Amino acid sequence: MSDDPIVQMTGIRKDFTGVRALDGVDFTLRPGEIHAVMGENGAGKSTLIKVLTGVHHPDAGEILLDGRPVRFHSPGAAQAAGISTVYQEVNLTDNLSVAENLFAGREPRLGPFINFRAMRRKAKALLDDIGIDLNVAAPLSSYSIAMQQLVAIARAVDIEAKVLILDEPTSSLDRDEVAVLLGVMRRLAENGTAMVFISHFLDQVYEICDRMTVLRNGQLVGEWATADLPENALIGHMLGREAATLEQIERTAAAHHVEDEAPLVQATGLGRKGSIAPYDLEVRRGEVVGLAGLLGSGRTETVRLIAGADRADSGSLVFDGEATGFHNPRTASARGIAYCPENRKTEGLVGDLTVAENMILAMQASRGWARSIPVARRDKLVAEFIEKLDIRPANPDMPVKNLSGGNQQKVLLARWMLIEPKLLILDEPTRGIDVGAKADIQKLVAELSADGMSVLFVSAELDEVTRLSDRIAVLRDRELIAVLEAEADMTTEKIVDTIVAGGHGNE
Template identity: 60%
Template sequence: MPAHPARQPVLEAHAIRKEFPGVVALDGVDFRLFPGDVHALMGENGAGKSTLIKVLTGVYASDGGEIVLNGRPVRITGPLQAQRAGISTVYQEVNLCPNLSVAENIFIGREPRRLGLVHWSELRTRAARLVASLDLDVDVSAPLNSYSIAIQQLVAIVRAVDVSAKVLILDEPTSSLDRDEVRQLFTVLRRLRDQGVAILFVSHFLEQIYEICDRMTILRDGRVEGEYAIGELSQADLVARMIGGELAGLEDLSGRHGPHAEADAAPFLRAEGLARSGAVEPYDLTIRAGEVVGLAGLLGSGRTEAARLLFGADRSTEGSVRIEDAVVTLPTPRAAISYGIAFCSEDRKTEGLVGELTVRENIVLALQAARGWLRPLSRARQDEIALRWIRSLDVRPDDPETLVRNLSGGNQQKVLLARWLITDPRLLILDEPTRGIDIGAKAEIQKLVAELAQDGMSVLFISAELEEVLRLSHRVGVLRDRRLVAELPNDGSLTPERIMATIASGAPS
């Protein structure tokens, strides 16, 4: 490890070990965090990042090793104790109470009291002051779930920051934020850093890492690959170290498909004036067989809402859908599935997988649902299907009887993809399929999408990452303020900047 300016680390971990049934998640991990540093924790999905964070914050007890806080060995037995010791965490998925008010969420468990009772007005005043200090326009007495995920995340950060943190851990804090919100967050982080707070930052966005971080630790397969100052490694080097030199998954996808090879193919699905009041304005969209249509737009622009109408996840209030020229109604997902439409939700945990079921059961779920309970897939058939897809998508661990909730995010995404691919869909709707997953799995999923389209499957691809949308799509629909404002052919001249300009101006440029 490179020498560090003569400062004492505020947090040190030595030889941390953590096992789960069948998996060694952390194997002798050493880690240190200096005050006044923003420190990146890097690694692929399943490398052990989340596990390490959970050990540091007392969510998991380690099976070995030692944690030193301010030079003294500590035993962190739970999140509350970690918080008291000065370690606060904001997780990837917002872990607040959506039905409580913003103010209550900020002070939950440490409410200001008067005569033993909660001092409500004081609580609200203090919450309002905190929120204002971050330039957030939020009514602290409104329930948290009346705000977007992005705001909820910022509220979680407000809460963590206010717990007078010496160490602030941010697990994928930016995955659901738009650019302005990220800037806002970074401003806050820099201020905290200058105050001497040690910040541990986990993100899959390499640009952000290079923008905000001072140092990084790279994990691979539960071990430390190394600790570096941010200037020491180029992005390419970093990626190579994260995935261990196997760059196979990263091959260039461009040239996999002609820019608009399918322009003359018959339309598979056509939406005409399709809308749902309060969610998305009337839009027209045609998706041809073998075509990848991208949807771009900021968070809350109606990307997801537009797609949900095509799957029957929400009912449309006006407009119509034609599938191969026949007008159809899509009142339920079941109806859409019967027309060969599949939908991978952006919210894997609550809308995608059933956590307490096994990988095998999750994979066969949609197919089994379509067959009905009286026509079960035999166990042998299930095992065969599950094993085949675990192998071809490289799901880890590769045991089909693992509970899905014990898988990392990227592997969960693969299971969800497998569930729909075995139904042999004609239109696959992917909503943020690569959000929060590592670069290796991301490349694999992108490659798969391109291959599927080449074999004639239609794909509706939604992503906040414009580069990704551009790389895969034949056409890109741009949404802004719940309206489909433009449809841009990806003819080689389309750039992320042009899409951004369209989002910004609301008109094709």
């Protein structure tokens, strides 16, 4: 096997309006190797892949393919050059048949016409080769998502790719299906195909990959041979530390809650198929419960059930002493549950509306449209929260889309603080915002819980979770595997150990 890299990316930079998604990242891929790209949400994995496959164009940096500089203007161009991709979302058209999806754009033809018989025969052979048996004439939509994913992989494999990129291909596959996929990958590697593998399942990464490249916040952390990087070191690299800049905030969590009181939230066997396994979770009054786990471990899914954003299909939920099944966010917020979703732009804020309007949205929604909040009261409330949360610029009439990420997050927080909830659910409130705003938000969480509000706090940054939480629920592979209660357990090391142990316990 030659050691000349097949793909060499150097100094790749990519900006999206105001956000630097990739900052001078290098990446090297050698023939016949399976190379994992690791990192948390927003680390820049997807962007790196999309730059390589021609979906995005880099703002700086160079891509060498087989030693020659290349610039792809479309995914089609990258494919033609031998770079084939399977994305997490099945990117096939499920209204067409399995065979058509396998050969779309390169169908065997007789003259100008597609030779369906030859196409079906070739499709059958291709799938047999991989180890899947399907009716290739049936529409793709009649198969499960997992099978569709395998078809997508079969398509990518057949395009005689020199480089095969697999972006979270296993997130919807079960154990047998994963085994088939890994088998196919090994065989391709033997034939010299280079593969990029992105997955949040660490056991799969360790099982199949030769090398790892770790990214964090759009920057390269490093490249290691898999054998040289034990699991806890990897997790450490992925989650990183910003302790130095945030040291002024001491661990604030203290036992605020009254032990013998009934818990505010009591979830028993709450779960949703395909999203999060049934879990038990208690939140007491005035307590901060942290949710820790890697990307894709089910952190968001856990809290969405409590917030009524998704409907649970098993278990029960007791809130404030009353059995409830929240079917939608409106009934949940009426009972005093506030949910700040993970994705500010798509699920949180209405970009065109002003700061003031975004702030009073939840309060107004609970009053109904006919009972407008009096202007004087509204202005007073908005001004109060702009000052309290130090939102800058302190202009209530500015469209919220023009604010920085940190200030947007504060607006979202203000929206929910206005309705004075009993339970505040914060999903990744500090992701992608500057250090100052981060400290402000952490301080605020501590204050709110001291005032008696319960907080469910989801974060990918373990330092933050350990600093703020009274108790920590640890998740792995869409399952809640442990709740850490003891004061001595509130360390990042303990969480990492729990995640690693949880993974091995599963096997």
